[in-house]
Amino acid sequence: xxxKNKPDTRGIVFSTDPNFKYESEANEQEETLPxxxxxxxxKLDTKQRAGKAVTLVQNFIGIEDxxxxxxxxxxxxxGTGGSVKDRLVIIQGDQRDKILQWLLKNGYNNTRKL
Numbered sequence: 001x002x003x004k005n006k007p008d009t010r011g012i013v014f015s016t017d018p019n020f021k022y023e024s025e026a027n028e029q030e031e032t033l034p035x036x037x038x039x040x041x042x043k044l045d046t047k048q049r050a051g052k053a054v055t056l057v058q059n060f061i062g063i064e065d066x067x068x069x070x071x072x073x074x075x076x077x078x079g080t081g082g083s084v085k086d087r088l089v090i091i092q093g094d095q096r097d098k099i100l101q102w103l104l105k106n107g108y109n110n111t112r113k114l
Contacts, residue, residue: 032062035107042096042103043114054082055096057089057103077102 041058057074060067071084074091078098082091091099096113103111 030061030063032066036109038062038108039110039112040103040108041112041114042099044094044096052092053094055091055094055099057091057099058087060087060089074099074102 038061039059041056043056043058044053045056046053057070060070067087067089068084071082071089071091074089074095075082078091078093078095080092080095082089084090100111100113
């Protein structure tokens with residue numbers, strides 16, 4: 001299929017307005033707040049995980065790369081696996097105390113454990 005015949009990925013099919021111009025939505029990434037202003041929540045979760053516990057770190061405000069970096073540091077500190085999905089840091093096992101201790105030590109003062 002040539003480029004000419006490919007469907008428009010933006011969802012616009014046709015416009016009768018001769019002055020119409022498509023304006024793409026700017027995907028502005030929000031700046032990462034400094035650690036002292038982050039209000040992170042640490043939570044234990046077992047839902048949809050076959051009864052296995054995971055620790056979730058929620059409410060991170062910032063760009064995806066910084067969230068990935070935080071997740072990597074937390075996984076290394078806890079010595080377990082995990083991932084970053086849907087703006088959540090997921091750490092295997094009940095690691096709430098270790099994570100809280102690491103976050104407080106690294107300047108995340110508004111962190112709370114649920």
